Amino acid sequence: MKAFTATRDAAATVRLTEVAEPAPRPDQALVKVEAYSVNRGETFQLERPPGGDWRPGKDVAGLVVQAAPDGSGPPVGSRVVGHPPALGWAEYVAVPTGQLAVLPEQLGTVQAAALPLAGLTALRLLRTAARHTGHLAGRRILLTGASGGVGHYLTELAAAGGAELTAVTASAERGHRLGELGAARVVHQVADAEGPFDLVLESTGGADLPIALARLAKRGLLLWFGQASRQPVTLDFFALLNGPTSATIRQFSYADVDEPDGADLATLVRLAAEGRLHPELGTVRDWHDTPRTLADLRGRQIRGNAVLTVN
Structure with a gap:
């Protein structure tokens, strides 16, 4: 073959x-x-x-x-x-x-x-976030690198869960589509996002992560699930003294599960078949x-x- x-x-x-x-x-x-x-x-x-x-x-x-x-x-x-x-x-x-x-x-x-990969990542990111916050309804979320497959699924699933999501994308065209999928706001740079946010879902790394981290609310959570910029992250502890209080940074891997993927795949299939995930x-x-x-x-x-x- x-x-x-x-x-x-x-x-x-x-x-x-x-x-x-x-x-x-x-x-x-x-x-x-x-x-x-x-x-x-x-x-x-x-x-x-x-x-x-x-x-x-x-x-x-x-x-x-x-x-x-x-x-x-x-x-x-x-x-x-x-x-x-x-x-x-x-x-x-x-x-x-x-x-x-x-x-x-x-x-x-x-x-x-x-x-599969994009949908499982989005589903499990929001599941992890919900465990931290107790629920998504009413939570303010900042999503960086939002224009890829994961970002579209995250936006639609988070909006369906009642979250208020700000999506970051450099493209106005892609931002329009994210708004159609439920993003409350779309910005073109992380620095333009108006916090504070209960959750940051960060996938670009480089200079964006410290800027996004500074916009967390007290005891907020940043889930770091990618480094699309291909640039390493540098954090200044003393700069954080003027930022969030007791923020948590957690590395996220969609593969950190104890059961096979079939059940979560079936969930994604059901949502897509019902027209609730596109x-x-x-x-x-x-x-x-x-x-x-x-x-x-x-x-x-x-x-x-x-x-x-x-x-």
């Missing part, structure tokens, strides 16, 4: 090659991939890819063509969305059944492929355009999610 493999070449980080078809383990279903999503974080990973037989690809949607030998998971013929640990940019992928959710008729595979498809292309799509993501040329269809 054909699959994209890492090249370790900065000019073209992936190449379409022939590889062996997967041999599923007892707890894995074989999925014929119809669409997959490419995330900006994966472009960074491809700069220093793991060794061994690793291949990229964590967000897939398609058709089960071989059920798991142990009897778990969906039967043959089921349309599914999955979040395998890797290997998904291919014609076929073996996915642990705990990492799958079945798709209803009203949700297409293109839309579903945009859900995958933001910045581009939909044939999978042969994966190298160009990776370059566009690195260059911030794509708003929302990038989905590739496999023919």
Whole structure:
């Protein structure tokens, strides 16, 4: 079968090659991939890819063509969305059944492929935030780096939970869409955000994090879930004396869970099927355009999610 493999070449980080078809383990279903999503974080990973037989690809949607030998998971013929640990940019992928959710008729595979990584991140960020605050209703939230796939999901889910969210995006066009999804305010620089905020969801790092941190309310929480600027953060303790009182900074990883992703994937699928969550498809292309799509993501040329269809 054909699959994209890492090249370790900065000019073209992936190449379409022939590889062996997967041999599923007892707890894995074989999925014929119809669409997959490419995330900006994966472009960074491809700069220093793991060794061994690793291949990229964590967000897939398609058709089960071989059920798991142990009897778990969906039967043959089921349309599914999955979040395998890797290997998904291919014609076929073996996915642990705990990492799958079945798709209803009203949700297409293109839309579903945009859900896993970005949707799981948004869902779990807000769940973590709610544990800190007790609830989201009425809470003031600042979201940096809001124009990507995670930012769109966060905005829509936070607004649905009753939060008052300020989104930061450099683009007026993208800001307009975030307003449609429920952002109470849109600003183009973190410095323009008017606090104090109960929560800061920070994904850019660099100079933005200290500015966002200074806008926290007393005992507020900053969840740091990315560093899209590729710049390290420097914090000055004495500057904080004129900022928030007893602020908490917490590093967040969407993978910090004790159960498989299937249940949360099913939640995202249900919300999307009900029209309560809208995958933001910045581009939909044939999978042969994966190298160009990776370059566009690195260059911030794509708003929302990038989905590739496999023919």
